[in-house]
Amino acid sequence: MAESHVVSGLVAKHSELAGIIQFHRAEIERVAADLKHLDATIKLFSPEIDLRRLGAKRVTSSSASVGGFKHFKNKESHTLVLDKLRVATEPLTAAMICTAIMADRGMDDTKELRISIQRTLTGTLRRLEKRGLVKEVDRSGLTVFWQIA
DSSP states (O other), X not given: OXXXXXXXXXXXXXXXHHHHHHHHHHHHHXXXXXXXXXXXXXXXXXXXXXXXXXXXXOOOTTTSOGGGOOOSOTTHHHHHHHHHHHHOSSOBOHHHHHHHHHHHHTOOOOHHHHHHHHHHHXXXXXXXXXXXXXXXXXXXXXXXXXXXX
């Protein structure tokens, strides 16, 4: 018999992946509608053009905000995290840093946006830790407290 915490973890992961799929399907529908409108506009200005001959431009994940998950310019999250930790009087969590950054930028505090930014910041903190710029000073369950090294 599987442990209840294992099953609950798997159920949570299943829900997360189903949510990601749902989000991307909606995004595909939105982009497809935008493409149809663009095709119609092109036909208005150039009715003789064969839209089937137009190719698709290669897009890399670093050059596009695919799924809305790219919230910062390249290396900007590093600067923001370090700035928040420098002025902090006590160690901060990724959630605390996320709240401060979202407030500074006037971002809507939605669950999806908060989760996305917090994941980005957690990855940023881990990379900064590898470079010796920040250190993990305390851990309470899954919550990690960080400060400048």
